Amino acid sequence: MTLQNRVTPLGELIAAPERGLVYGNRGCLHDAERHVRRPFQVKRWIACRLEFRGRHRADPMPPGRYTGLFFLDEATAFAAGHRPCAECRREDYNRFMSLVGETRADAIDERIHAERLGPYREGRVDELPDGAFVLVEEEPWLVLGSELLRWTPGGYTERRARLRGNAIIVTPRSSLEALRARWNGVVPFLHPSTTEVE
Numbered sequence: 755m756t757l758q759n760r761v762t763p764l765g766e767l768i769a770a771p772e773r774g775l776v777y778g779n780r781g782c783l784h785d786a787e788r789h790v791r792r793p794f795q796v797k798r799w800i801a802c803r804l805e806f807r808g809r810h811r812a813d814p815m816p817p818g819r820y821t822g823l824f825f826l827d828e829a830t831a832f833a834a835g836h837r838p839c840a841e842c843r844r845e846d847y848n849r850f851m852s853l854v855g856e857t858r859a860d861a862i863d864e865r866i867h868a869e870r871l872g873p874y875r876e877g878r879v880d881e882l883p884d885g886a887f888v889l890v891e892e893e894p895w896l897v898l899g900s901e902l903l904r905w906t907p908g909g910y911t912e913r914r915a916r917l918r919g920n921a922i923i924v925t926p927r928s929s930l931e932a933l934r935a936r937w938n939g940v941v942p943f944l945h946p947s948t949t950e951v952e
Contacts, residue, residue: 763833770907774824835870869926909947
């Protein structure tokens with residue numbers, strides 16, 4: 755059975771067979787039958803390593819425990835409103851907190867929670883850093899260099915020139931601050947398909 759634990763750049767939870775390169779959670783979202791019953795339990799949405807201290811995310815939906823989520827890459831996790839985990843990615847977490855100007859996890863989690871739940875905003879695409887996401891015809895596209903790449907659960911599948919003018923920005927403002935500093939953590943920032951798609 756394909757579980758509904760794959761996260762889109764819009765923060766939606768979908769069922770897709772591809773696992774992704776980054777792991778994370780938002781608390782316990784599933785019931786005893788492994789069906790997702792809510793989009794989040796807590797405001798602390800984190801992005802983790804796939805493996806840490808011998809923990810291999812074998813069962814992403816253990817009974818009564820947090821729901822394991824998978825992201826195509828960290829750019830997707832940032833767009834969905836997740837931030838680096840303070841346990842398995844301590845150095846990334848510390849750097850992220852420094853870049854966004856916060857010292858407490860509760861403060862940044864509250865801030866990003868408001869950003870991801872608020873309405874999307876419009877902004878100039880040519881001013882966005884690599885790794886940001888915008889909506890084009892209601893679909894998420896990754897900003898990368900002079901191009902936009904179309905996101906799918908299995909990878910990026912199409913290229914087009916970066917738009918001129920405005921578009922709806924998906925990535926929360928706080929995460930954009932980290933991207934502007936040319937973010938690169940210990941988990942894969944971009945899926946390998948970014949170099950393969952034509």
